[in-house]
Amino acid sequence: MAKFVAIIPAGGAGTRLWPLSRRSAPKFLHDLTGSGQTLLQATVDRLSPHADEILIVTGAAHADQVAEQVDIDEANIIAEPSPKNSMPAIGLAAAIAKERYGDAIIGSFAADHVIDDEAAFAHALEEARRLARVRTLVTIGITPTGADTGYGYIEPGEKITRDGLSVVEFTEKPERKLAERYVADGYLWNAGMFISTAEGLTRALEQHAPELAAGLEEIASIWDIQWRRDEAMGRLWPDFPSCVIDRVLAEPLAAAGEVAVVPADMGWSDIGGYPALAERLGGAELATTDPDKVMASASPGAVVFPGDRPVVVHGIEDAVVVDGGDVILVTTRTGSSQLPEVLGGVAEHGREDLL
């Protein structure tokens, strides 16, 4: 039977969770939910029972921290010299998997998502691996828990297997009204989980992004020869376009009827910001990892991450207070959605060091 190779793209700045998440130590390196594990560690542990190999693709600046956090062969940590978004990262890992393991099935899973129901995930993954033999690309689609406007949606089509459906279309993040219609019509959230054969993915990439595919195959072919790898990466990587797998592969393949989806209801969250993180922590009155250090009153919906000092919050609904150690953030759940712009202001203030 073909090997299953799990690919974990460990990137993304997580600015909506600043100052917990920083450029120097992004979201996936943190134990945001107080589970005792970082998001990356939980992702590796979730995939380990299923995967013959795990490949982690991360920024060169974070490779050491990744190696410290997870017990994985260092040859399986792939460092990008510069961020190019998901397609080059997954494409490189897929090409290396094909080179090393031949006719493998690969699946890529973000390093910074959480899943409560591991059995439901395992079930969906099993079905997706089966479907990867009959469709070029398979995704696991999340059963929506609300009309969220922060995710792209997947329009499912006819049934292929008991638990698998064809994908009609991947949609952009919708407006509220449209999101409500999507949910009513049985659309699923796109959680960016893609399963395929290594062969199928690289062939699809040859078709839809031939230059990128050629570059990645050249790098992969000499990946395990260090001096040639460094030369090839230095020569080719900088010119790769920054692009996402959704645009480059998932959308055109769906249009060609080559994508399947396995719906899954498994307590998934991308912890995209403080409201989502608060939901994981629970507590309608107060969401915090350290209730001993928080004294909140008349502040329903408050989200408080204290540092080494206690925090007193009074009279601010949906307050978000984060003691980041070297900086303190005070905003609201609504305000926290503007953190990317706020951080622009912090940079303009001459405090790039805090980002």
Next chain:
Amino acid sequence: MAKFVAIIPAGGAGTRLWPLSRRSAPKFLHDLTGSGQTLLQATVDRLSPHADEILIVTGAAHADQVAEQVDIDEANIIAEPSPKNSMPAIGLAAAIAKERYGDAIIGSFAADHVIDDEAAFAHALEEARRLARVRTLVTIGITPTGADTGYGYIEPGEKITRDGLSVVEFTEKPERKLAERYVADGYLWNAGMFISTAEGLTRALEQHAPELAAGLEEIASIWDIQWRRDEAMGRLWPDFPSCVIDRVLAEPLAAAGEVAVVPADMGWSDIGGYPALAERLGGAELATTDPDKVMASASPGAVVFPGDRPVVVHGIEDAVVVDGGDVILVTTRTGSSQLPEVLGGVAEHGREDLL
């Protein structure tokens, strides 16, 4: 000419300015406005050019800090074993002044107020000292800058001198509507500044609170003999009632036509809380003593006191953020008026140490 003895009652917890103001180091010991001087130091400096002697009455726990902050004969620092509010404090200082300096004029001025226009204060004080020869009690009344509901008001009567008027009545803190009427009718704010002769004040106290007066006179008579003072204080002070000069003397004396007021427009503030402190610091967008450390956006009216770390505030109108070193407070201007209740909650949380 009679000596002028300034009395500075340096007490009050200043809980509405917590955690800047603490039990262990109340408001008057702090440079809240970033002027380079603590409120106590500014008060002493303001009175020094006018006073032959300055007596500071403070809690025993704060006497050392007072002595460190101001250049004053230690014999002029009067330590209370327990807080008894303004009447016993001022009464004791008055009795000591009478004992030491005979027919002195005394004036009492809170240690934690600010006055911008020192010339206007000097002018009003001069007039008040003259009036103290013809009325038992003289107060300096503040020309209101708005219909504030946080102060008691003084109803002025007929003219006595060019700048002096008789007082009809001292009022309690009014409701909004009443405050507006008071301001329209020319009432003045009661800033708790009382000028009289030492003789006149002690005699009035004999009449209105004979037991307290007798106790204070006994203590004052042996004040400068340490071992007898300690015995008398230990025996008498604990049983003194906790009472304010407004109730015990000012109100009944006003009813008897024995009080005069000198109106003064001198940029006075009692810095009673964060809104008042913000007004001193200026800046409708942001009030702070340390703009380099504060990055505020979409938060008009924010009041931010950073500690050693920068503070980022976004999307909270009238936010109040105070890094108190060992605790962080996050509230709003409105919420800060409930700080006494909030601190009750902090105590219930088992964190009396933070008060």
